[in-house]
Amino acid sequence: MMEVFEQLPGENAKHYAKRALLYNLVNLEMKPGDKITESDLCELYGISRTPIREAILELHQQNMIDIYPKQGTFVSYIDTAAIDEFLELRNLMEQSVTQLACEKLTPDNIAYLRENIVQWKHHLKNDNLAKTQACDKEFHKYIYCACGKQFWHNIIRENAYQFDRIVILMFSSINTDKLVKDHSDMVDAFEAHDKEKAFEISLCHTKRYIEHLDEFLVKYPNYFKK
Incomplete structure (x- = not known):
């Protein structure tokens, strides 16, 4: 089950989203191959879609999230x-x-x-x-x-x-x-x-x-x- 954290004082929404997602990715609360749905994350963390999407893109660049056009966004497999x-x-x-x-x-x-x-x-x-x-x-x-x-x-x-x-x-x-x-x-x-x-x-x-x-x-x- 994914962990939910409070947003830190002075922490913007994107950094909060990335910190929370990264914790769950690293600690395998989000399993390799799991599909990621932006709307579900927005509801879970209580923030808008834009910072969620920005956090996902940064984690994609760090090879923790895979994005496949017309297929979806998924937790990357361990390489x-x-x-x-x-x-x-x-x-x-x-x-x-x-x-x-x-x-x-x-x-x-x-x-x-x-x-x-x-x-x-x-x-x-x-x-x-x-x-x-x-x-x-x-x-x-x-x-x-x-x-x-x-x-x-x-x-x-x-x-x-x-x-x-x-x-x-x-x-x-x-x-x-x-x-x-x-x-x-x-x-x-x-x-x-x-x-x-x-x-x-x-x-x-x-x-x-x-x-x-x-x-x-x-x-x-x-x-x-x-």
């Missing part, structure tokens, strides 16, 4: 080829970022990351997938920002939505203890200024998200692009 390209980009960036983190992170930065891990464990225990994923995103964002690489992080986030759906599938169906340990081990490597170890853990961590991909293809065959 494994796009995810492979995204992970190649992320690994290239993280080779530099993990090295910088070993040089730049302060004791306060390390403490913040350890607190994030505590929160992640709490949300996992309570089966709150959205908050679990939010903690995961915040962990990585914080490292980039603390290293002065906010722009790099923005590039990653703007291209991560296909990958985010794989993350949700993993959190919902696979034991994630190894992911949590990766974060903890990564922080230990940052604190020890061990650049080689930090990058090694980062590569291993990224691979964990796709090591069950074949299982997902079997379990959720209708979610993936043929």
Whole structure:
């Protein structure tokens, strides 16, 4: 069932529509292949058709929504080829970022990351997938920002939505203890200024998200692009 949010103070209707739609797309409340009807979304979110249409067009450009003339508008299927390209980009960036983190992170930065891990464990225990994923995103964002690489992080986030759906599938169906340990081990490597170890853990961590991909293809065959 689709989540409905309140419009934030100062948030225009298009940004509100895109934020709400993106949440539901990423968290698979809107399933790949589902048909999207603008009038239904207008009623659900209490806004006019123009901002809904603008949000849909932007999400189409980000490959989260497919638009077929004379057929309709649909939630895009998960594209494994796009995810492979995204992970190649992320690994290239993280080779530099993990090295910088070993040089730049302060004791306060390390403490913040350890607190994030505590929160992640709490949300996992309570089966709150959205908050679990939010903690995961915040962990990585914080490292980039603390290293002065906010722009790099923005590039990653703007291209991560296909990958985010794989993350949700993993959190919902696979034991994630190894992911949590990766974060903890990564922080230990940052604190020890061990650049080689930090990058090694980062590569291993990224691979964990796709090591069950074949299982997902079997379990959720209708979610993936043929």
